[in-house]
Amino acid sequence: MEEAVLVYRLFQLLLLLTGAAASAESRRDGCPTSCGDVDIPYPFGIGPNCFRDGFELYCNKTEAGVEKPFFGNVEIIDISLPLGQARMLNHISQQCYDSQNKSIVPDEWYLNLDDTPCRFSDVHNKFTVIGCYTLAYIGSFQKNNRYSSGCVPTCYNELSLVNGSCSGIGCCQTSIPKGLTYYTVEFDSRFNSSGVINFSRCSYAVLLEANAFNFSSSYITTTEFMDMNNQRAPLVVDWEIGNETCEAAIQNQTSYACISANSACFNSTNGPGYLCQCSSGYQGNPYVHDGCRGTSSSLALLLLCSMCIYMVYERRRFAKVKKINET
Numbered sequence: 001m002e003e004a005v006l007v008y009r010l011f012q013l014l015l016l017l018t019g020a021a022a023s024a025e026s027r028r029d030g031c032p033t034s035c036g037d038v039d040i041p042y043p044f045g046i047g048p049n050c051f052r053d054g055f056e057l058y059c060n061k062t063e064a065g066v067e068k069p070f071f072g073n074v075e076i077i078d079i080s081l082p083l084g085q086a087r088m089l090n091h092i093s094q095q096c097y098d099s100q101n102k103s104i105v106p107d108e109w110y111l112n113l114d115d116t117p118c119r120f121s122d123v124h125n126k127f128t129v130i131g132c133y134t135l136a137y138i139g140s141f142q143k144n145n146r147y148s149s150g151c152v153p154t155c156y157n158e159l160s161l162v163n164g165s166c167s168g169i170g171c172c173q174t175s176i177p178k179g180l181t182y183y184t185v186e187f188d189s190r191f192n193s194s195g196v197i198n199f200s201r202c203s204y205a206v207l208l209e210a211n212a213f214n215f216s217s218s219y220i221t222t223t224e225f226m227d228m229n230n231q232r233a234p235l236v237v238d239w240e241i242g243n244e245t246c247e248a249a250i251q252n253q254t255s256y257a258c259i260s261a262n263s264a265c266f267n268s269t270n271g272p273g274y275l276c277q278c279s280s281g282y283q284g285n286p287y288v289h290d291g292c293r294g295t296s297s298s299l300a301l302l303l304l305c306s307m308c309i310y311m312v313y314e315r316r317r318f319a320k321v322k323k324i325n326e327t
Contacts, residue, residue, distance in 0.1 A: 035059035035069035041081050043241070043257065043287050052241070052257070052287070054117045071118070074111070077234065081285055084268070084275040085121065087209065090235035092226055095134065095187040096202040110184040111207075117239045119270050120180045124236035126173040126210040128166065129153050130219050131203025132196040135188035138207060140180060147183075149174050152191070158199050161217035171215040176207065179271040183207065202226075208233040240273030249274055260284070260291040 031050035034040055035057065045051030046059050046069070057069045057076060069076040071088065078087040095106040113119065127138040129151050137150035151172035155161055161170045176183075185205050200220045212234045219225040241257040242249060246265035249256050258265045258276035263286030266275050278284055278292035285291035 032059065036067040038069050038076060038078065040069060041079060041285055041287075044079055044086075054115075055239075071116075075232070081287070082277060084239055085124075086118070086237050086239060088235045088237060089229055089232035090206055090208060092204050092206040092231050092233055093136070093185040093187070094202050094204050094226060095131075095136075097197050106187045106189075108184070108186050111182070113181040113237065116181070117241065117273070118181070118237040119178075119239075120176060120183070120207065121236040121238050122176050122178045122180070122270060124209055124211065125207055126175060126213075127151070127205070127207050128171065128173045128210075128213060128233075129203070129205045130171050130215070130225060132156070132170060132200045132220065133191055134203035135191045136203070136205035137186045137188065138174075138176065138183050138205075139186070140183050145179065145182070147177055147180065149176070150188075153203075155196070155200070155220065157196075158217065158221060161220055163216055164214055166213070166215045170217065170220050173210065206233050207235060209236045238268070238270040240268040240271070240275055242274065243272040244274065245272075246274045258286050259289055260286045262292040 031042070032040060032046045035046060036059075040046060040057060042050070043052035043055045044057055045055060046057050051057070057071055059067050060070050061067055071086070075089045076086055077089060080086070090111065091109045093107050093109045096104045098104055127136075127149065129136045131153050132155040133152075135150055135152045137148060139148040140146065141148075151168075151174045153168060153170050153172040155170040165171070166173050185207075187203065187205065202223070204219070204225055216224065242255070245267050250258075250265065257274075260276075260278070262279045262282045263276050264279050266277060268274055276286035278286050281295055282292040283295050284293050
């Protein structure tokens with residue numbers, strides 16, 4: 001009888017945990033769960049009392065009537081809680097020549113993430129320049145974070161271009177430093193590419209997600225690169241909570257972000273601040289109460305234990321019935 005009760009309780013617990021894991025929310029109650037096809041997990045949020053300070057998003061409708069989430073004026077296409085990252089669509093700058101070989105005013109760009117929880121990922125992004133005999137710079141001229149770099153792609157004819165290669169012929173890339181929150185893009189006007197205008201009228205420059213980029217020779221000879229994603233390219237930003245270490249942040253429980261049971265704190269690897277993660281064996285959102293729940297592997301182990309106990313119970317019950325029938 002005791003074994004039967006134990007089996008029953010284990011199965012009850014299994015069903016409870018399964019249902020809890022399936023219904024565990026990654027955002028605050030009453031707040032929008034998504035914008036368009038993008039999931040919006042807390043600390044990000046849309047609307048009053050739905051986001052942590054600095055993580056506000058806006059759900060805007062495009063001209064086509066499709067809803068898209070925006071962080072300031074930059075579109076968000078994905079948010080990862082475990083990685084502490086978000087993917088954005090970043091503007092592509094260009095410099096072109098008209099049919100009279102005259103340079104058109106360059107479409108240059110800057111992106112400012114100062115005073116936000118985000119920093120450009122130095123691991124996943126590269127400053128990428130596409131063109132023939134052009135020089136583009138990426139720079140940050142903040143008082144305490146001055147930085148400048150650039151690269152020069154060259155090519156003399158279409159035959160020299162190689163699909164998939166961004167090593168200097170028609171395409172070049174350079175890395176960025178850690179902790180970067182602001183940058184500008186500029187073209188060097190001293191580089192005159194009018195000599196290749198017969199097959200390449202424009203040059204492009206953008207900070208983008210390196211793994212999402214694959215150079216094509218058509219980017220030189222057509223406007224295909226600009227036409228993708230409405231003149232934008234994917235960009236990865238690292239986000240973090242505050243500017244304190246875990247050791248300092250945990251001292252103030254009022255503002256401490258890792259509020260779910262079974263969660264842990266980790267210091268950011270890209271500048272100051274910290275991230276929260278569910279402990280081993282749990283998954284969900286560590287930034288909301290009861291957001292970290294047991295994983296499927298934990299539930300499977302519980303189910304296996306329940307089945308084993310049930311089998312032992314059935315064997316003993318069968319043995320008792322057999323003994324009664326023999327007497």
